[in-house]
Each structure stands twice: as C-alpha cells, then as structure tokens.
Amino acid sequence: EVQLVESGGGLVQPGRSLRLSCAASGFTFDDYAMHWVRQAPGKGLEWVSGISWNSGTIAYADSVKGRFTISRDNAKNSLYLQMNSLRAEDTALYYCARVPFGESHFDYWGQGTLVTVSS
Amino acid sequence: DIQMTQSPSSLSASVGDRVSITCQASQDISNYLNWYQQKPGKAPKLLIYDASNLETGVPSRFSGSGSGTDFTFAISSLQPEDIATYYCQHYDNLMSTFGQGTKLEIK
Numbered sequence: 001e002v003q004l005v006e007s008g009g010g011l012v013q014p015g016r017s018l019r020l021s022c023a024a025s026g027f028t029f030d031d032y033a034m035h036w037v038r039q040a041p042g043k044g045l046e047w048v049s050g051i052s053w054n055s056g057t058i059a060y061a062d063s064v065k066g067r068f069t070i071s072r073d074n075a076k077n078s079l080y081l082q083m084n085s086l087r088a089e090d091t092a093l094y095y096c097a098r099v100p101f102g103e104s105h106f107d108y109w110g111q112g113t114l115v116t117v118s119s
Numbered sequence: 120d121i122q123m124t125q126s127p128s129s130l131s132a133s134v135g136d137r138v139s140i141t142c143q144a145s146q147d148i149s150n151y152l153n154w155y156q157q158k159p160g161k162a163p164k165l166l167i168y169d170a171s172n173l174e175t176g177v178p179s180r181f182s183g184s185g186s187g188t189d190f191t192f193a194i195s196s197l198q199p200e201d202i203a204t205y206y207c208q209h210y211d212n213l214m215s216t217f218g219q220g221t222k223l224e225i226k
Contacts, residue, residue: 045157
C-alpha cells in the first residue's frame, strides 16, 4: 500500500525554523519526483517546492525562495522541507505529493502536517 | 509565471445535474492541466490528468477537455458524494500552479 506520512509540524514563533519530513513506503521512491504543497486554513492549494528523483533539479515558489530548502534521501525513502525565517503567512497544512517519472500530475498525496507560525 | 484562472468560485446544483468548471491559463500550456477533488478534511485526489485522461478508478461521470489556454471539467450527473472543492493545476518541469478552486454544493 502506498503511504506518504508527513511529520514535524507544530507551533513555532515568527522568525524561527522548522523541518518537515515525509516518509514514503509501498512504492519505489526514486521513481518519483516529490513535492510540497500547502493549504492555509480555509484557503486553496499553493505549490511550495519540488525535487527531481535524483535531487538534480529543484524548484521553489517565489513566496518561499531563499527561506525554504527541499531535500530527499532516497536510501531512507524520505523527503524533507527545511523552513527558515518563518512568517505568519506560512501557517498552513503542508502536504507531500509524488509525481511519477515522466508524468505531469500529482498521483498521490499524504494527509498533511500542520504548521502554525504565531507568537 | 503562468497564472490559472478558475471559475466559478462556487457552484450550487441539484443531484443529477450536469455541472462544469472552467480553467484558463495565462499562456499556452498544451495539455498540461490536471483536475483534483478535495473533500473537507481530506487530501486532494487526482481525477483527470493531461486535460482529458480519467485517473484509474475514477467514475466515468467525471470528464475533462481542452488544450492551449482553455479547459473544462464536467460532471455529467451530479451525485451527493461529489460535494467537494475542485482545483485545476498546471504542472511543467517541476513547477506547478493551482487554480483558486471551485466549491461545489448541493442545491
């Protein structure tokens, strides 16, 4: 069974850092690009960042560029998001999602981890 | 950056109705357009990929069409379990943009 399980969310003060993790199982992890997508409370979906299967290509939304860093460890079947200089507007449910190699859609999503940035 | 404009933002229809949602890209995106369904408290679910391909296991009452800049998502006969928010999405070369979403309600 395919599973993507996010963790690492929580309450953090503005300006501080947080590291999210996404543990993958039930499929060959390095056959997929991986992404982070977030959803602020009551709002729509916002793509955050993506990483290719071998970490050779990485992309970020303008809203997080320079503050967030995506990475993956294929040996551990894990995806990460290091979030620095957090702002109130980063408050959201953060999902990880996968894209099959050569495809252009997110075919499976995790259930998300909630990040709340507040003093 | 490519912008995706989705409409309407909300829609109320009766069981059995045909409903449709449109998504317009700010530039030609070929057929790189996907549609997702999100029910309250749940993760999004892929319904349609590459503009018109039905994801495995998705009921055939869902469909998608279009290419270039204009795309349409339709439900041929609305069912109570279709109550959700629907999003279009463009994805290309590791970058992605979502439409604003359409909240579908039963009249």
